[in-house]
Amino acid sequence: xxxxxxxxxxxxxxxxxxxxxxxxxxxxxxxxxxxxxxxxxxxxxxxxxxxxxxxxxxxxxxxxxxxxxxxxxxxxxxxxxxxxxxxxxxxxxxxxxxxxxxxxxxxxxxxxxxxxxxxxxxxxxxxxxxxxxxxxxxxxxxxxxxxxxxxxxxxxxxxxxxxxxxxxxxxxxxxxxxxxxxxxxxxxxxxxxxxxxxxxxxxxxxxxxxxxxxxxxxxxxxxxxxxxxxxxxxxxxxxxxxxxxxxxxxxxxxxxxxxxxxxxxxxxxxxxxxxxxxxxxxxxxxxxxxxxxxxxxxxxxxxxxxxxxxxxxxxxxxxxxxxxxxxxxxxxxxxxxxxxxxxxxxxxxxxxxxxxxxxxxxxxxxxxxxxxxxxxxxxxxxxxxxxxxxxxxxxxxxxxxxxxxxxxxxxxxxxxxxxxxxxxxxxxxxxxxxxxxxxxxxxxxxxxxxxxxxxxxxxxxxxxxxxxxxxxxxxxxxxxxxxxxxxxxxxxxxxxxxxxxxxxxxxxxxxxxxxxxxxxxxxxxxxxxxxxxxxxxxxxxxxxxxxxxxxxxxxxxxxxxxxxxxxxxxxxxxxxxxxxxxxxxxxxxxxxxxxxxxxxxxxxxxxxxxxxxxxxxxxxxxxxxxxxxxxxxxxxxxxxxxxxxxxxxxxxx
Amino acid sequence: xxxxxxxxxxxxxxxxxxxxxxxxxxxxxxxxxxxxxxxxxxxxxxxxxxxxxxxxxxxxxxxxxxxxxxxxxxxxxxxxxxxxxxxxxxxxxxxxxxxxxxxxxxxxxxxxxx
Numbered sequence: 134x135x136x137x138x139x140x141x142x143x144x145x146x147x148x149x150x151x152x153x154x155x156x157x158x159x160x161x162x163x164x165x166x167x168x169x170x171x172x173x174x175x176x177x178x179x180x181x182x183x184x185x186x187x188x189x190x191x192x193x194x195x196x197x198x199x200x201x202x203x204x205x206x207x208x209x210x211x212x213x214x215x216x217x218x219x220x221x222x223x224x225x226x227x228x229x230x231x232x233x234x235x236x237x238x239x240x241x242x243x244x245x246x247x248x249x250x251x252x253x254x255x256x257x258x259x260x261x262x263x264x265x266x267x268x269x270x271x272x273x274x275x276x277x278x279x280x281x282x283x284x285x286x287x288x289x290x291x292x293x294x295x296x297x298x299x300x301x302x303x304x305x306x307x308x309x310x311x312x313x314x315x316x317x318x319x320x321x322x323x324x325x326x327x328x329x330x331x332x333x334x335x336x337x338x339x340x341x342x343x344x345x346x347x348x349x350x351x352x353x354x355x356x357x358x359x360x361x362x363x364x365x366x367x368x369x370x371x372x373x374x375x376x377x378x379x380x381x382x383x384x385x386x387x388x389x390x391x392x393x394x395x396x397x398x399x400x401x402x403x404x405x406x407x408x409x410x411x412x413x414x415x416x417x418x419x420x421x422x423x424x425x426x427x428x429x430x431x432x433x434x435x436x437x438x439x440x441x442x443x444x445x446x447x448x449x450x451x452x453x454x455x456x457x458x459x460x461x462x463x464x465x466x467x468x469x470x471x472x473x474x475x476x477x478x479x480x481x482x483x484x485x486x487x488x489x490x491x492x493x494x495x496x497x498x499x500x501x502x503x504x505x506x507x508x509x510x511x512x513x514x515x516x517x518x519x520x521x522x523x524x525x526x527x528x529x530x531x532x533x534x535x536x537x538x539x540x541x542x543x544x545x546x547x548x549x550x551x552x553x554x555x556x557x558x559x560x561x562x563x564x565x566x567x568x569x570x571x572x573x574x575x576x577x578x579x580x581x582x583x584x585x586x587x588x589x590x591x592x593x594x595x596x597x598x599x600x601x602x603x604x605x606x607x608x609x610x611x612x613x614x615x616x617x618x619x620x621x622x623x624x625x626x627x628x629x630x631x632x633x634x635x636x637x638x639x640x641x642x643x644x645x646x647x648x649x650x651x652x653x654x655x656x657x658x659x660x661x662x663x664x665x666x667x668x669x670x671x672x673x674x675x676x677x678x679x680x681x682x683x684x685x686x687x688x689x690x691x692x693x694x695x696x697x698x699x700x701x702x703x704x705x706x707x708x709x710x711x712x713x714x715x716x717x718x719x720x721x722x723x724x725x726x727x728x729x730x731x732x733x734x735x736x737x738x739x740x741x742x743x744x745x746x747x748x749x750x751x752x753x754x755x756x757x758x759x760x761x762x763x764x765x766x767x768x769x770x771x772x773x774x775x776x777x778x779x780x781x782x783x784x785x786x
Numbered sequence: 787x788x789x790x791x792x793x794x795x796x797x798x799x800x801x802x803x804x805x806x807x808x809x810x811x812x813x814x815x816x817x818x819x820x821x822x823x824x825x826x827x828x829x830x831x832x833x834x835x836x837x838x839x840x841x842x843x844x845x846x847x848x849x850x851x852x853x854x855x856x857x858x859x860x861x862x863x864x865x866x867x868x869x870x871x872x873x874x875x876x877x878x879x880x881x882x883x884x885x886x887x888x889x890x891x892x893x894x895x896x897x898x899x900x
Contacts, residue, residue: 549836554862555863556886557795559886559887560795563800564802565794568798572801582794582797582798
C-alpha cells in the first residue's frame, strides 16, 4: 500500500512540474492577454507573485487530487474485480459441489430402484407381465434422468424394455446384449455396474447402470444368476438436467467426463463421446486457446480424472473462466467427474462500471479544480483592481490633504501679514501721537509721519475692500476714454519724484511711442501700474537699479487691437516657490513685506478689462538674479493711432 | 539697540526711549545693525522679526555669537513665531515677545522688568 501511495505521489509531482512550467509560460503573456479581454481593456493588471504562487498551488493540489483519485479508483477497481472473480470462483465451486451431490443422489436413487427391481419376486419368478409393469413403474419414478429400463435374461437376451409399445417390443425381444459390459460385468461379479459412455445400437450415447438378478437358494449359497436389470441414461439428458440446475446469471456451463476421460456431456455437442485428450478435441482447443492455457487446462483435467476436487482459471482472448470440478460417486464408487465452467463476465461488468466511475470522478476533480482556479484567478484580479482603486483614492486624498496643509499655511501666513500690515502703521501712529505731546517742536516731522502711516492704513483698507469686491463680484469699473501712454507717463513721473525724495538712485525708463487709446477705468489702471512699479522698486537694487517700461501694439490696423505693457526690473527676480501662485491672494514671503494682495487685485482689474497679466524671470536660472518682467495686455479702441515719436521697435513679448 | 525695517517705528521708539534717558542706536537694516553690534556694547536689543535680508531670529543668533548674555526683546505683530523660536532657542521666554502696537510709555516698564 505504501509503495502504491509513493508511486501516486511521484506521478503527481511529475505532472505538477510540467504544469508549473506551462503556467509560467502563460504568466509571461498574461499582461497582453488580459489587455485583450474586454473586461480589462484599459487596465493591464499583472498578478502579483504571491497570487501567482497561490494559483500554482491550487492547480498542483487539483492535479495531485485527480491523479490520486484516478489511482485510488484503479486500485479499488482491481480490488473489486478480484472480489467479483473470487465470488465467481466460489460460486463455481459451490455449484459443482451441489451438482455433484445432486447427481450422486440421482444416480444412487436410480441404483436403489434397480436394486429393488432386481429383488422383486416378479422378476425372480420370470412373471413377464407383472415384471413389465413393475419395470415400467420404476422407470416412471426416474424418468427425469433415465431413458429406459431393460431386463435381460441370464444369457443376455432382452426380456423387457420399458416404455415401448407392443410392436417395438416384438422387434427388440430376444435381442442379444450379452456382449455389453452392463450384462457381463454384473453377471461375473454379482455386483452393480456403472458403465462408461456407450453408444447404443441407435447411435445415442448413453450411460448404463445395471444390477444382477440373483436367486438366493439357501443360506451361504452364492445364489443363481438369472439376469440383469439395466437403467439407461442419455448423456444429453444428463447434461440438460445439470444445466438446468445452474444459476442462469453466472452463464456457467456444465461438462461431464467419465473416469477414462471420455466426454459424457459438453455444451459443444461434437465433443460428446470423444476422448478429451484425443486428437479431435485437442486440435479444436488449440485453435481456440493459447498454448499455455491448453497446458493448464489439460493439467486441470488430468488431476480431475484422478477423482479429486478442485478448480482453476483458464484465460483466452482476454476473458477468464473458472473451471471447477468434483467427482461424482455412487455408493462411494467414483463414477464420473462433473465440471462447471463459469466465465468472469460479472467481474468484467463490475470493472467496466468502476472504470466509468473512475473516469467520471477524474473529470469531476479536474472540473472542480478548473473552476477553483478560475475563481481564484478572478478574485485575485478583482483584488488587484481594488488595490489600484484604493491606491488611486489614497493618492487623491493625499493630494487633498497636502492642499489643505498649504491652505492652512497660507491662512497662517495671511494672519501674520495682515497683523504686521495693520499693526506696523498703528504702532507708528500710536508712537507719534504720543511724541507729538512731548515734542511739539517736531510737529512738522511728526505730522508727516502720521500722514504717511494713516495713508498706509488707508491703502491697506482699500486693498482689503477691493478683494472683498472682487470676490463678491461687485468690483465696478468707471470707464472713460484716455491715452494709456499719458497715464503711464504721469505715473512714472510721480514715482521718479518719490524716488528722488527718498534719495534713492533707482532709474525709471519710459519712452512713450504711440497713443494708446482705450476705454477703461483710469483709477483702477493707475492702481495696477503703481502696484507693478512699486513691486519693481521694492525688489530692485537700492543702488543703481534700473526699471524699464515699454509698450508694444499688435494688429495695429485691425479692429482687434491690443497693447502689451512690460515692466522690467533687474532686481532679485521672482521666488520659484511663489511663482505658481504669484497672482493669488497673500502670495508673498513674509520677509518681503506687503499684504500679497496687490497682484491679485491687479489681475482682477486687468481681467475685468478683458486683458491678461503674467510675469516671468528674466533669467531662466532662478539662482542668477536677473530680475523679473511683468506683462499685461489690454484691448485698445479701434481709432487711428498717431506716432508721437520716431518709432524704435522694442520686441520683448 | 533697536532694529526694525520700518523707519517710522524705530524713529518713534527711539525718541520715546531717549525721552526716558536711554541712549539708543536705531537701525532699519539688520546687516548694518549687526556690523555695529559688539560684546557688552548694549544693555538691551529690541528686534523686529520680519525684516528683509536677515530676519530677527537670524540676527539674534549672530548677536549671540558675539555676546552670549545679550538681553533681547522681539518686537512683533504676532505671537506665531514664538513656537518656532522656542524649538531653536529653548531658553527664550514668552515675556521676551513684545506685541505691537505698544504705547511709548510702556517702554520704560519693559526695561525695568528686563
